[in-house]
Amino acid sequence: MENFKLFLNSLTPVSDGEFENYSQYFKGRSLPKNNYFAVQGKICHEVAFIKKGTLRTYYLNEKSEEVTSCFCTQNNLTTSYKSFVSQQPSELSIQAIEDTELLVIDYRDLQNLYQKSSVWQNIGRIIAERQYMVMEQYASVLCNETAKEKYLRLLKEEPSILNKASINDIASYLGITRRTLSRIRKEITK
Amino acid sequence: MENFKLFLNSLTPVSDGEFENYSQYFKGRSLPKNNYFAVQGKICHEVAFIKKGTLRTYYLNEKSEEVTSCFCTQNNLTTSYKSFVSQQPSELSIQAIEDTELLVIDYRDLQNLYQKSSVWQNIGRIIAERQYMVMEQYASVLCNETAKEKYLRLLKEEPSILNKASINDIASYLGITRRTLSRIRKEITK
């Protein structure tokens, strides 16, 4: 729980008392490699804090190819955000790409938390704001950088992903084809 | 004010009383064409509801070219979100591309509102959630659609932009060059 507390405190001050009172809403869960946290077509009822492990978020495009939109790692949150917030069927699937340990809260409990505690209400808003900023950054990168620049950025900013995810998934995450990624990797190693 | 009330109610129910109590925090402002609502390098202290008009959000890339990241239109909000939320200097500039009428609230007043009213706290979270979903959609489009598909989408979903913005701005908004946009436009008219 300690890392979760640190995570929350990095968003807004949370007193020990406030944390003790409400952290019980979050339940531990193990998610072995290749298991799913969320499935396309089903409503995503939960948000998870990742104690350990890595998850991949993807959807199927019109050609039924998996497009990876996100890798979520230790000490971060994951959920099919849109589905969770709107309680509509998810367009995304979220799958563990290594053995993963989560702290999970469901929608109803979270709404309860929001009701009971303005600190949590505040946390909810700040998280939404952060999610937005991350996505804005992602969009800007996709829009303005070349394939090579995007790969170099990944290499620099999220190197741990490179050992854990397949070439296929990394390519679709960068919005390029496997062939292009292969070319870039060759060019870089020389 | 009527449209603003409708806008808020589309997010979450806001009683007439709640609206009367707090809508005074929002001040009217005219922004003639080409004037700025936010300027790169300066902290953006305000959020605006657009009663009338259109604004363009852009930043300068490493080649000092203007990259348009957003067009905001009537009955929507605009702000340099990241700057506003974090109260740090803005990477974005926001400029009116036609004569515009705004309802504006500043950062301190909004924090006040959040303190005073859980309805507004709720609105703040929901807006952040919405912003996120819009940005996610934008990122997905940039990542997966070809230049032509993106242009056709703009034509369908935001046709009013086409009369108001320059070819240059539209191209950078779509993440393509002027040349490519010119080719697409030619191909479509035939």
Add this chain to the structure above:
DNA sequence: TGTATTAAAGGACAAATGTCCTCGAAATTA
């Protein structure tokens, strides 16, 4: 262990997009 399946690299060619440039029309300004 041997067979089948999957994953990654890369060749050959095609398509999409970018770069640099010129031209003419429209808008601006002196």
Add this chain to the structure above:
DNA sequence: TAATTTCGAGGACATTTGTCCTTTAATACA
């Protein structure tokens, strides 16, 4: 009004990226 500037269209060519395919190695499995 004439000169200047800005804007959009589009030619010529280069570069990037994608598509399709083959090969090889790694992995799964029966």
